[in-house]
Structure formats: C-alpha cells, structure tokens
Amino acid sequence: MPVGALYVHVPFCASKCSYCAFYSHAPDGGTVNRYVDALVHELEMIAGDCRPRTIFFGGGTPSILTLAQWEKVLEAMHRLKLDGADEWTVECNPATVSLEKARLLRSAGVNRISMGAQTFDEGLLDRLGRVHSTAMIHKSFDTLREAGFNNVNLDLMFAIPTQTLEQFEQSLSAAAQLRPEHLSVYEVIYEQDTPMYEQLRAGKIDANEDLACEMYDTLLERAAAAGWHQYEIANFARHEGDAPLGLPSRACRHNINYWRGGEFHGVGPSATGYTGGVRTRNIANTAKYCERIERGERPMEETEQLGALARAGETAAFGLRMNEGWAFDEFARVTGFDLNQEWAADMGRLVEQNMAVIQSGRFRLTPSGMRFADAAAMEFLR
Numbered sequence: 001m002p003v004g005a006l007y008v009h010v011p012f013c014a015s016k017c018s019y020c021a022f023y024s025h026a027p028d029g030g031t032v033n034r035y036v037d038a039l040v041h042e043l044e045m046i047a048g049d050c051r052p053r054t055i056f057f058g059g060g061t062p063s064i065l066t067l068a069q070w071e072k073v074l075e076a077m078h079r080l081k082l083d084g085a086d087e088w089t090v091e092c093n094p095a096t097v098s099l100e101k102a103r104l105l106r107s108a109g110v111n112r113i114s115m116g117a118q119t120f121d122e123g124l125l126d127r128l129g130r131v132h133s134t135a136m137i138h139k140s141f142d143t144l145r146e147a148g149f150n151n152v153n154l155d156l157m158f159a160i161p162t163q164t165l166e167q168f169e170q171s172l173s174a175a176a177q178l179r180p181e182h183l184s185v186y187e188v189i190y191e192q193d194t195p196m197y198e199q200l201r202a203g204k205i206d207a208n209e210d211l212a213c214e215m216y217d218t219l220l221e222r223a224a225a226a227g228w229h230q231y232e233i234a235n236f237a238r239h240e241g242d243a244p245l246g247l248p249s250r251a252c253r254h255n256i257n258y259w260r261g262g263e264f265h266g267v268g269p270s271a272t273g274y275t276g277g278v279r280t281r282n283i284a285n286t287a288k289y290c291e292r293i294e295r296g297e298r299p300m301e302e303t304e305q306l307g308a309l310a311r312a313g314e315t316a317a318f319g320l321r322m323n324e325g326w327a328f329d330e331f332a333r334v335t336g337f338d339l340n341q342e343w344a345a346d347m348g349r350l351v352e353q354n355m356a357v358i359q360s361g362r363f364r365l366t367p368s369g370m371r372f373a374d375a376a377a378m379e380f381l382r
C-alpha cells in the first residue's frame with residue numbers, strides 16, 4: 001500500500017526567531033533555486049510509494065518561496081500525482097503572504113493554511129524575533145480568506161518571557177475575533193542552542209511555571225468559550241455539521257496520523273519519515289542535501305529500525321497527547337500489542353494519581369494529566 005501522508009520541509013526563514021530550534025536559515029544567492037530542483041528530484045524518488053491523503057509543507061517558512069519557485073514545486077506535485085490530497089496544509093509567515101501566492105496555492109489544491117502569529121503584542125513579537133507585526137497578521141489573514149481559504153490555523157505561544165496573563169488573554173481574544181477554524185497554542189520551550197535558552201542560563205529571563213499553568217487553564221476556558229474543541233494538548237478546532245463530536249471536523253488530519261503512529265514520507269533537509277517500520281531523517285544541511293540528491297543519492301543521514309515493542313511504546317505515548325487517548329482495540333490493531341498487558345502497571349499508577357482514567361474501553365489522560373502529558377508519556381516508552 002502506498003504511504004498516505006507526505007511532509008515537505010522548506011528550510012528558509014527571513015531571520016531566526018530567538019526560541020527556534022527547527023532546521024532553518026536565511027535564503028542566500030542561488031540556494032533556494034538549487035533546493036527547489038533538489039526537492040523536485042526527491043519527490044520523484046518517493047512518488048512511486050506515495051499517494052498522500054494529507055500533505056504538510058512546513059519549515060522554515062514555505063511561504064518565503066517566490067511565485068516561480070512555487071510553480072515549479074506545484075507542477076512537480078501534479079506531474080507525480082502527489083496532489084489531490086483531502087487535506088493539504090502550507091505554513092505561512094504573516095510577512096510573506098501575498099494574494100497572488102495565496103491564489104496560486106489554492107488553485108493547486110492547497111486547502112489549509114497554518115499561520116504563525118505567536119502573539120498579538122508588538123513588544124513580545126520583537127522579543128521573539130518575529131519578522132512580522134500585529135497588523136500583518138490581520139492583513140494576511142484577510143488575504144487568505146480573500147484567496148478562498150476556509151480552513152486556517154493560527155499558532156500562538158504562551159509563557160513567553162515577560163508575558164503577562166493579560167497579554168496572553170488579549171492575544172486569545174484577538175485570535176478569537178479572526179475566527180480561524182483551528183488554533184495551536186504552544187508553551188515556550190527553552191531549546192538548547194537558541195538565544196532564548198542562553199538568556200535563561202545567563203539569568204536574564206525567568207521561567208515562571210505557576211504563571212504558565214495559569215495561562216494554560218485560561219487557554220482551555222477561552223478556547224472552549226470561543227467554540228474551539230480541544231483534541232490534543234496544544235490543538236483546538238471547530239466542529240461543523242451534525243456528526244457527533246469525536247474529533248472536531250477541523251482537526252488537523254496530518255498531525256493525527258503522527259499521533260496515531262501512521263506512516264509518512266518526509267522530504268527536504270532535516271525532514272523525518274516513518275515507512276515500513278523504519279524511521280528516517282534527512283541530512284540537516286541544505287547544501288549537503290542538494291549535493292546528495294544531485295549525485296542521485298537519497299539524502300538520509302539516519303535510518304533506525306525500531307523494535308516492535310519500542311515502536312508500540314512510542315505510539316502509546318504520542319496517542320496520549322490526544323484528548324481521546326487510546327481505545328484498547330484500536331491500539332491493538334495499530335501496534336499488535338495489548339495496552340492492558342504490557343502497560344497495565346503504568347496505566348494503574350496514572351489512574352491512582354488522577355492523571356488518567358479508563359472508561360468505555362479507552363485509556364485517556366484527565367485534564368490535569370494532559371498538562372503533564374510529556375511526563376505521563378515517558379512511562380510508556382520501552
């Protein structure tokens with residue numbers, strides 16, 4: 001069976017945000033054109049084994065590609081029969097959205113945009129090193145609507161150094177006024193080798209865990225009040241239509257595939273993939289990535305065949321990020337393992353601590369367990 005999910009990494013950003021540990025760098029000279037040619041070749045390499053129902057162009061900043069570069073990528077996607085997905089997302093930075101580009105993407109079959117707003121406070125945007133203003137978020141959002149996008153995600157962050165609860169509430173209100181179909185809200189993480197991590201280590205900024213908890217509680221309240229249903233620790237979506245609410249209808253299918261342990265191809269520098277029980281990672285260096293592909297070689301720097309139990313443990317851990325948790329029968333179907341045997345003691349401990357419940361053939365975290373899902377998930381790794 002061909003793989004049904006495709007991730008494409010576009011490794012360019014106008015400048016580096018102070019908290020970012022993703023592989024991305026400034027575009028220079030002919031690098032972007034060289035990357036586009038290499039990417040098209042890599043797509044040719046995987047096309048025979050890929051019929052994507054979901055596609056995600058992330059980065060980096062995919063919207064930084066010019067119209068001509070996008071045309072080349074989209075033409076290749078079409079020629080290789082990689083287009084036509086049920087859900088096709090492209091990440092955009094508010095500083096690099098134009099009506100022409102948005103229309104081009106929409107006409108090629110892109111039907112979902114994920115836009116990084118992060119905060120609606122100018123001072124905090126500066127602190128994060130974002131290249132856009134609050135006005136640009138509003139303008140780009142309107143542009144996306146004008147181009148026909150009716151499925152838009154906004155990314156926000158909380159626990160940004162110096163951010164007050166009021167500032168976070170204002171950002172949530174501003175996001176609610178735009179009425180995007182989806183909202184992703186992440187706590188700032190101090191990743192090694194980022195300027196923000198160095199500032200924390202040097203004592204120039206503080207991490208306030210109590211305030212972060214208060215912000216997360218506020219997020220849950222405000223998101224529910226604005227009509228977004230939480231379906232994962234950091235993800236909220238609208239639910240439309242009459243179908244009973246299991247997963248909200250605007251939930252991101254591509255990410256759900258990751259959390260449910262599904263296969264996916266990853267192309268572009270630093271992209272990870274998971275196919276046939278093997279996890280891969282492409283080389284995280286754009287020049288070396290291009291060289292490898294120009295020599296006709298696959299650009300992977302790591303491949304790892306996980307044991308079946310280790311993989312099942314990871315799948316359990318990822319799935320617990322979702323409000324639905326795991327149905328026992330679904331977990332057994334996906335992984336071949338029984339949660340009630342291998343992980344009975346771990347589940348029991350979490351239930352005792354009120355971090356999780358077992359209900360209707362399902363194991364899931366409680367709202368307080370969700371707040372510490374990463375710690376809970378560690379229990380399941382083997």
Ligand code: SF4
Pocket residue numbers: 012013015016017020021022024059060061093116
């Ligand atoms: S725009 Fe996104 S990928 Fe680029 S530096 Fe900022 S956070 Fe990282």
